[in-house]
Amino acid sequence: MQPKITLKDLANLAGVSISTVSKALNDSPEIGEKTRVKIKEIAESYNYVPNNIARSLKSKSTKIIGVIIPAILLEFFSKVLYGIEMEATRLGYKIVICLSNESHQKEVESIDTFINGSVDGIILSVAEETQKNKDYSHFYKTLKYNVPMVMFDRVIDEITCDKVTVDDFEGAFKATNFLLEIGCENVVFLNIISNISVGQLREQGYVSAMQKSDKEVKILTPQHYNEIEKELLPVFKNEKVDAILAADEYSAVLAMNVARMNGYDIPKDISIIGFTNGLISEHAIPSLTVVSQHAENIGKQAVSSLVNRLESETSTETIHTVVKTNIVERNSTR
Amino acid sequence: MQPKITLKDLANLAGVSISTVSKALNDSPEIGEKTRVKIKEIAESYNYVPNNIARSLKSKSTKIIGVIIPAILLEFFSKVLYGIEMEATRLGYKIVICLSNESHQKEVESIDTFINGSVDGIILSVAEETQKNKDYSHFYKTLKYNVPMVMFDRVIDEITCDKVTVDDFEGAFKATNFLLEIGCENVVFLNIISNISVGQLREQGYVSAMQKSDKEVKILTPQHYNEIEKELLPVFKNEKVDAILAADEYSAVLAMNVARMNGYDIPKDISIIGFTNGLISEHAIPSLTVVSQHAENIGKQAVSSLVNRLESETSTETIHTVVKTNIVERNSTR
Numbered sequence: 001m002q003p004k005i006t007l008k009d010l011a012n013l014a015g016v017s018i019s020t021v022s023k024a025l026n027d028s029p030e031i032g033e034k035t036r037v038k039i040k041e042i043a044e045s046y047n048y049v050p051n052n053i054a055r056s057l058k059s060k061s062t063k064i065i066g067v068i069i070p071a072i073l074l075e076f077f078s079k080v081l082y083g084i085e086m087e088a089t090r091l092g093y094k095i096v097i098c099l100s101n102e103s104h105q106k107e108v109e110s111i112d113t114f115i116n117g118s119v120d121g122i123i124l125s126v127a128e129e130t131q132k133n134k135d136y137s138h139f140y141k142t143l144k145y146n147v148p149m150v151m152f153d154r155v156i157d158e159i160t161c162d163k164v165t166v167d168d169f170e171g172a173f174k175a176t177n178f179l180l181e182i183g184c185e186n187v188v189f190l191n192i193i194s195n196i197s198v199g200q201l202r203e204q205g206y207v208s209a210m211q212k213s214d215k216e217v218k219i220l221t222p223q224h225y226n227e228i229e230k231e232l233l234p235v236f237k238n239e240k241v242d243a244i245l246a247a248d249e250y251s252a253v254l255a256m257n258v259a260r261m262n263g264y265d266i267p268k269d270i271s272i273i274g275f276t277n278g279l280i281s282e283h284a285i286p287s288l289t290v291v292s293q294h295a296e297n298i299g300k301q302a303v304s305s306l307v308n309r310l311e312s313e314t315s316t317e318t319i320h321t322v323v324k325t326n327i328v329e330r331n332s333t334r
Numbered sequence: 335m336q337p338k339i340t341l342k343d344l345a346n347l348a349g350v351s352i353s354t355v356s357k358a359l360n361d362s363p364e365i366g367e368k369t370r371v372k373i374k375e376i377a378e379s380y381n382y383v384p385n386n387i388a389r390s391l392k393s394k395s396t397k398i399i400g401v402i403i404p405a406i407l408l409e410f411f412s413k414v415l416y417g418i419e420m421e422a423t424r425l426g427y428k429i430v431i432c433l434s435n436e437s438h439q440k441e442v443e444s445i446d447t448f449i450n451g452s453v454d455g456i457i458l459s460v461a462e463e464t465q466k467n468k469d470y471s472h473f474y475k476t477l478k479y480n481v482p483m484v485m486f487d488r489v490i491d492e493i494t495c496d497k498v499t500v501d502d503f504e505g506a507f508k509a510t511n512f513l514l515e516i517g518c519e520n521v522v523f524l525n526i527i528s529n530i531s532v533g534q535l536r537e538q539g540y541v542s543a544m545q546k547s548d549k550e551v552k553i554l555t556p557q558h559y560n561e562i563e564k565e566l567l568p569v570f571k572n573e574k575v576d577a578i579l580a581a582d583e584y585s586a587v588l589a590m591n592v593a594r595m596n597g598y599d600i601p602k603d604i605s606i607i608g609f610t611n612g613l614i615s616e617h618a619i620p621s622l623t624v625v626s627q628h629a630e631n632i633g634k635q636a637v638s639s640l641v642n643r644l645e646s647e648t649s650t651e652t653i654h655t656v657v658k659t660n661i662v663e664r665n666s667t668r
Contacts, residue, residue: 073412075409078412081433082407089435092433094443096447098428098429099415254619257619270642297535
């Protein structure tokens with residue numbers, strides 16, 4: 001490929017200084033009309049591309065928000081991204097996205113890419129590896145460089161920045177009570193995400209609701225989707241079970257299939273609820289009752305928090321917004 | 335927030351020229367040790383962030399690939415992104431992603447963000463609106479600016495650049511023949527994406543295979559997932575049907591559910607195949623036979639094409655890579 005032409009190349013071609021070229025291209029009155037036209041002609045003929053990042057540094061704003069997503073294959077994050085994109089557009093910002101792919105190193109690199117003047121602020125959900133190794137130096141660096149940052153869903157308590165989360169504990173607590181109130185007695189919690197904070201909070205919400213009603217707690221923690229059938233079979237065969245609360249929607253749909261294969265009628269014999277209100281819940285047969293986390297809203301709220309901070313003149317206390325879950329009742333519960 | 339400090343600010347603070355500051359920060363031997371240390375101390379104390387974009391312009395490479403995705407909510411694109419990320423990392427590149435959200439205007443803006451020196455090259459799949467309005471001036475601009483570009487999946491024939499697509503026609507042709515060979519006679523094509531090029535190619539592949547075997551063509555084109563049941567019911571009730579080929583995996587899973595609700599046994603009475611090898615196909619009950627498009631491979635191939643072009647010294651002819659689909663046989667076909 002042909003190399004890009006630089007300001008310096010243009011200066012050599014025009015026989016003037018770099019500063020003159022720069023001023024001419026920016027229509028500075030310091031440069032005479034003739035020189036300005038000449039320089040612009042040369043720039044045009046060599047397809048010179050002004051560097052908008054350097055330009056924007058001058059105005060101290062890029063109107064770009066940097067977003068870091070840990071797991072692009074999870075529908076939840078796709079939906080949050082969709083919400084971020086919609087709200088950013090509405091507020092006159094563009095977004096650029098990096099993927100950490102749950103890696104600490106990639107999260108660090110993405111932060112470095114962003115804080116070097118290319119974005120006004122950062123929205124991110126923390127990588128699993130960072131949650132484990134607890135090395136937060138890149139977040140402290142971001143704060144030191146005065147780049148505003150909003151964490152969503154997976155957040156770090158020790159880092160002082162705006163945060164947006166869902167009420168995972170509350171959501172599971174409410175869903176469990178919902179099942180108990182419609183007359184279920186033996187609610188099983190199916191937790192495929194027991195190793196991340198979100199899954200643990202949901203489990204605690206379930207346990208709390210069950211204990212409050214003096215019901216026996218029964219938790220299954222398969223590590224992969226293909227273990228769900230194996231884990232559920234003994235429950236269906238040997239124990240009384242009339243409800244399943246799953247920590248994600250996908251496990252809930254699989255649980256429905258396994259229940260049906262074992263002669264259970266849904267929702268007559270068993271009621272099932274999942275977390276996340278995705279396509280799969282809406283169109284499963286029967287359609288799935290879910291705890292909706294409003295992923296799109298989380299994205300919108302994150303943008304709104306960030307833009308508030310970017311556009312306010314004074315620094316204010318950081319804000320932790322909790323997006324409320326609610327139960328979307330469909331045909332998998334009686 | 336505190337505004338970012340610029341080179342000019344540093345120059346004022348140090349009482350030297352901008353050029354001296356820049357040289358000192360880059361350890362130029364032209365600047366004396368004392369001045370260098372002094373300037374670096376000031377820069378440090380004001381949290382000055384060097385602009386890596388401006389720096390990289392000097393070396394004429396950013397090692398960053400810009401990616402534009404039209405529809406983040408489609409699992410196919412999430413998987414392509416995942417492949418892009420993996421391969422870019424392997425080859426020592428970072429990626430930044432913009433979403434066009436099927437909008438022509440957003441695609442144009444994303445291109446503008448990228449071609450202004452912030453990335454080495456671009457990978458994109460064309461927005462639906464651009465496919466309709468056929469305004470390709472932003473793509474011509476990219477070519478004019480010598481920014482290498484790779485189009486994948488949704489490509490524009492008129493634009494001369496490297497391309498990566500799947501053999502949609504072939505894939506549907508093979509899947510239809512597969513159904514005929516296992517003894518199915520009445521294969522229905524369920525096409526929920528009949529309005530985009532990919533859906534049309536798959537339909538043509540199906541039609542071609544059916545006609546070659548002198549079978550009657552039967553195509554359903556629901557416009558939304560909630561129309562699938564309504565469209566399929568009369569077919570199940572009044573016509574002979576022993577196979578369904580769906581243009582996506584999600585419709586295929588819904589079709590399985592509707593078939594079962596109408597007393598069909600899968601795969602004894604009816605065989606079902608979908609396009610796309612996602613989570614939902616793997617874990618449906620019964621598991622779904624699919625035409626795998628190898629979304630991850632498409633992403634990897636796109637990166638590999640782009641990096642080849644970036645790192646080759648001479649310009650070569652553009653290359654159109656076709657990623658072959660294959661049939662992943664599971665339990666929804668006899």
